[in-house]
Every structure is written in C-alpha cells, then in structure tokens.
Amino acid sequence: MSGTGVNLGALAEFNVAVVLDAIRRHPSGVARTEISTLTALSGMTVSNVCRRLVEAGLVTEEAAPARGRGKPPKILTLNPDGGFAVGVHIDPAVVTYVLIDLAGRVRERMRTATPTVQNAAKVVGEMAARLDALLLSAGVDRAKVLGIGVASPGPIDPETGVVLNPPMLPGWHRVELRRALSIVTGLPVLIEKDATAAVVSELWFSEPDERRDFAFVYYGTGFATGIAIAGSAVRGVSSNAGDAGHISVDPDGPICACGRRGCVGVVTVPRALVEQAVRDGVLTGAQVGDTADVLQVGTAFGLLADAAAVGDAQAMEILTGAARHIARAVVVVVDLLDVGEVVFGGPFWPQIAPFALTTLPDAVHSDPGLVVPHRIRFSESAIASDVAAVGAATLVLDDSFSPRAEALRIRNPDEAVARFSTL
Incomplete structure (x- = not known):
C-alpha cells in the first residue's frame, strides 16, 4: 500500500x-x-x-x-x-583523485594515467590502492570519509553504476564500476556523468540564487555540456542529459563517427586543433608525436597555446576559430534551454580561455540563429582544471547535506x- x-x-x-x-x-x-x-x-x-x-x-x-x-x-x-569526500574523475588521458573536506576545500589530489580496461577487477583494485594512498598522504581516517563520487564520460547507467561505452575510453565497455569499487573500498559510491558532476559543483559553491539556469561547457580531451535549470542539475531519464558533442558547427568539416560533418565534439577538441597546427606549420610532427596518445596530445596542445600567447598569428587563428565553432554550439544550447549563463571549465580550458573569451561572446550574440531576447553571461568555473573531480566529490556532500x-x-x-x- x-x-x-x-x-x-x-x-x-x-x-x-x-x-x-x-x-x-x-x-x-x-x-x-x-x-x-x-x-x-x-x-x-x-x-x-x-x-x-x-x-x-x-x-x-x-x-x-x-x-x-x-x-x-x-x-x-x-x-x-568533520567529514571528507573523495572525488574521482576518469578522463581519457588521466584519472584525477581529490579529497575535499566539508567546506569543499581540496585537501589532497593525485593523478595517474588512465588505464585501458582489459581486466576490470584489476582496474578497480588499482583505483582502490590510489584512494588508500590519497587518504594516507592527507592523514585522514577512513572512518571520516562519507563516500566516493566518480565522474565519468557518458554514457553511464546510474541505476546499475555501469560505465557503458564512452567513445573516447577504449575498452571501457559496460564496466560495473560503482558496485565493484564500493565492495573493494567499503564506502558508498556515486557515479555521474562528468559534465553533470561539474554542474553540481558549480551549484554547491555558488551563493543562493547566484546561479540557477546555466549551461556548463566542459573542455577537456573531449567536449561535453552540463545543464542546470531552476537551481538543479538536469540529468534526464537515463542521467545522460546534455551531450551536445554532435551539434554540427562546420558543414565542411570532417565526418564524425555519427555520420555528420563538423560535429563540435570533433572539430574543437585538442586533438583536432593539434593536427591542424601540424598542417599549418605551427607545430612539427616531432613536437606532436602520436595524436592517438592523449598524453602527447595534451603536451602538444600546451605548445600550441604557448605559440598563440606570444603572438603567433596562425596559432591564434586556430584557437579563435575553435572558439567560433564552440559559439555556434552554444547558440543551439541557449536557444533550446533559454539559460542566462554559460560557464566554461575543464582540463584544457585555461589554455584556450584567453582567446575564446575575447571571441565567443560576440560570436554568440551576433549569430543570426540566436533566438532568446536576453544577453548571455559568460563566465569561468572557479574550480580550474579539477572541476570534474571536485564535482564528483561534491556529489557525496550534496547527496548527504542538500535538502x-x-x-x-x-x-x-x-x-x-x-x-x-x-x-
């Protein structure tokens, strides 16, 4: 009854x-x-x-x-x-671990290369060992840890805690992460899509009514978006809401795996920009190395950003061109959701930010496809590059303490x- x-x-x-x-x-x-x-x-x-x-x-x-x-x-x-929460962000390049206290301050952090899943039990065991090392380094008693939050690229199944089939995580197919990690660590585990975890952290650390309706653009190894409406994270029926990576922004761009041309999640990500830098002579093949290696791409992307920062015209055009493509995707998201703010963050956002923030606002507001009558605010996450990991830890605090x-x-x-x- x-x-x-x-x-x-x-x-x-x-x-x-x-x-x-x-x-x-x-x-x-x-x-x-x-x-x-x-x-x-x-x-x-x-x-x-x-x-x-x-x-x-x-x-x-x-x-x-x-x-x-x-x-x-x-x-x-x-x-x-009085209590602590652990956040784990699984990025195609690195796994980031953070320990935050009840005030939301990061007390310890650690990064390791992201493993390819061949033996799921071995991967979970490695993650558990890293968590032990994190707590030991911080001098925190495990009894004070409220739980573990995991931020993963989508799609995920939050009901079963399974990482389904993230396109940029080779081998991570139907990994039953939540249950396995909980059994090994003895702690409650929550799992969330990375961009949604970032939204939760922005809401948690904002003043009441400071941010209620916004889109979060996550710029890392891949491109992702998260959504907040009326002060709450939007998750959708399967908790995979907000995937805007397949918005077409360049009709002459490369063909995406989805069959469309010029998807924003293909043409604006660091790998694509590094490959463009090689074609344009900004970087050499020796500087870039293997573009299938996400760690080498990250290093090369830093070199591209450095070249733009010292005034290399071609490097600047590559980054501002990416910003214009992102702006086209932002217009679609803003029109669809009628949000008043777009927040940017992620591991590679700091490198592109100086060029994106001087290009993107005008590109959005001058776009003939923009329907909403209000001005859009553009801001950066206060949580720098670890936003998804901190967001994952914040999931635990939010689940425990938010009414x-x-x-x-x-x-x-x-x-x-x-x-x-x-x-």
Missing part, C-alpha cells in the same frame, strides 16, 4: 539537511536564532538539530565576542574536519531514511 503523507523519519532528515545547508552557506558563522529565521524551523527544532550536529562533530559552536550587556549568542560554523523536499513523501510503508541515523 502506497501513501502520500509525510514520512516523519524523512522529515527529521530533511530538517538536518536544511540546518546544515544554512550553516555551510555562512562560513563566518551563524547563530541559532538566525538559522530559525532563515529556515522557518522552530527554535526548538533548530536547537535539537544543532545539538546533534555538534555531538557528531560536523559543526562547532562557540560564543560570539561580547558586545555590551547580555550573554553573547553562540555561533555555529561547519567543521571542515530535498521530495524526500518527505512516503512512497512505501517500509521506507526508512537512515542517512543521519548516527547523529
């Missing part, structure tokens, strides 16, 4: 999440009375929740400096050392919410 009432256990969990969210959004501290005003929770509810959070070590409470007569209020702040009203509905009489049962 299903119900539509309020689950009292879920209500308690929801209240904890609401209070935690209010505290984390006030890093300089907030009093209980202020929390009650901000959250519309009763003073008694706020006091009970705060007491439990202090006892659990997630929050600290100290008296404010005395000002005049009367007892100064106690100020609550998030305890950064969600839908959790209050009873779907099953046996439903029990245990996330904060230890508090």
Whole structure:
C-alpha cells in the first residue's frame, strides 16, 4: 500500500539537511536564532538539530565576542574536519583523485594515467590502492570519509553504476564500476556523468540564487555540456542529459563517427586543433608525436597555446576559430534551454580561455540563429582544471547535506531514511 503523507523519519532528515545547508552557506558563522529565521524551523527544532550536529562533530559552536550587556549568542560554523569526500574523475588521458573536506576545500589530489580496461577487477583494485594512498598522504581516517563520487564520460547507467561505452575510453565497455569499487573500498559510491558532476559543483559553491539556469561547457580531451535549470542539475531519464558533442558547427568539416560533418565534439577538441597546427606549420610532427596518445596530445596542445600567447598569428587563428565553432554550439544550447549563463571549465580550458573569451561572446550574440531576447553571461568555473573531480566529490556532500523536499513523501510503508541515523 502506497501513501502520500509525510514520512516523519524523512522529515527529521530533511530538517538536518536544511540546518546544515544554512550553516555551510555562512562560513563566518551563524547563530541559532538566525538559522530559525532563515529556515522557518522552530527554535526548538533548530536547537535539537544543532545539538546533534555538534555531538557528531560536523559543526562547532562557540560564543560570539561580547558586545555590551547580555550573554553573547553562540555561533555555529561547519567543521571542515568533520567529514571528507573523495572525488574521482576518469578522463581519457588521466584519472584525477581529490579529497575535499566539508567546506569543499581540496585537501589532497593525485593523478595517474588512465588505464585501458582489459581486466576490470584489476582496474578497480588499482583505483582502490590510489584512494588508500590519497587518504594516507592527507592523514585522514577512513572512518571520516562519507563516500566516493566518480565522474565519468557518458554514457553511464546510474541505476546499475555501469560505465557503458564512452567513445573516447577504449575498452571501457559496460564496466560495473560503482558496485565493484564500493565492495573493494567499503564506502558508498556515486557515479555521474562528468559534465553533470561539474554542474553540481558549480551549484554547491555558488551563493543562493547566484546561479540557477546555466549551461556548463566542459573542455577537456573531449567536449561535453552540463545543464542546470531552476537551481538543479538536469540529468534526464537515463542521467545522460546534455551531450551536445554532435551539434554540427562546420558543414565542411570532417565526418564524425555519427555520420555528420563538423560535429563540435570533433572539430574543437585538442586533438583536432593539434593536427591542424601540424598542417599549418605551427607545430612539427616531432613536437606532436602520436595524436592517438592523449598524453602527447595534451603536451602538444600546451605548445600550441604557448605559440598563440606570444603572438603567433596562425596559432591564434586556430584557437579563435575553435572558439567560433564552440559559439555556434552554444547558440543551439541557449536557444533550446533559454539559460542566462554559460560557464566554461575543464582540463584544457585555461589554455584556450584567453582567446575564446575575447571571441565567443560576440560570436554568440551576433549569430543570426540566436533566438532568446536576453544577453548571455559568460563566465569561468572557479574550480580550474579539477572541476570534474571536485564535482564528483561534491556529489557525496550534496547527496548527504542538500535538502530535498521530495524526500518527505512516503512512497512505501517500509521506507526508512537512515542517512543521519548516527547523529
């Protein structure tokens, strides 16, 4: 028998999440009375929740400096050392591991070359060993780790935690990553598409209502987009929403594997630009090496960006040309979603940013295909090149601490919410 009432256990969990969210959004501290005003929770509810959070070590409470007569209020702040989350970003070139604290600060990071999956169990074992090394280097007790977030190129199956068949990850076909990694590490594991993980991190680290409707353009070994509408990440039916890589931006461009010409995910990525640089004489074949090797492509792309930075006209044209192609894809995304902002980030974004940001805004606003009547804001992620890895770790914090009203509905009489049962 299903119900539509309020689950009292879920209500308690929801209240904890609401209070935690209010505290984390006030890093300089907030009093209980202020929390009650901000959250519309009763003073008694706020006091009970705060007491439990202090006892659990997630929050600290100290008296404010005395000002005049009367007892100064106690100020609550998030305890950064109260818990940690691990983020893993699987890129075609490298796997990035980060450890973040409750305040979202990166406490440790590590990178390794991305393995080709021939033995999935061996790959998962290697990842578990790297996670152990990460915690050891940071001096963090595993008992304080809330979970592991994994950001992977799509497509993924979030229900089963399987990496399905990412086009730029040879051998990664139906890798049952979430369950295997959870068994080996003994920790909860979440898996998300990389660009969506980046969106979650942008929402997490933004001020309330600062960013609500935006597209995130992820520029790494590949090209990907993530979406936020009304302050929430858009995942879609299968959690693979936002793949804009097959938007055609150059009708005379090379044929993509999908059969179209000039897909943005083909003509703008570092490998394509490095190959163009060789054809145009900006780089030599010896400088580039094997363009099938993503690590060598990354090094060569850095050389291309350096040449553009010192004024090489051909190098600059290659990067600004890529920016114009990206702008055409952005126009399609903006028209489709009616977002007000486009955020850029990813491992290779810093190299192209100086040229893209001087070309792309005008290219978008002057495009005859732009339908929306409002100006588009263009900004860069505050999380530099590790945005997907940090986003993966943020998934864990967001899953643990972000209040969600839908959790209050009873779907099953046996439903029990245990996330904060230890508090």
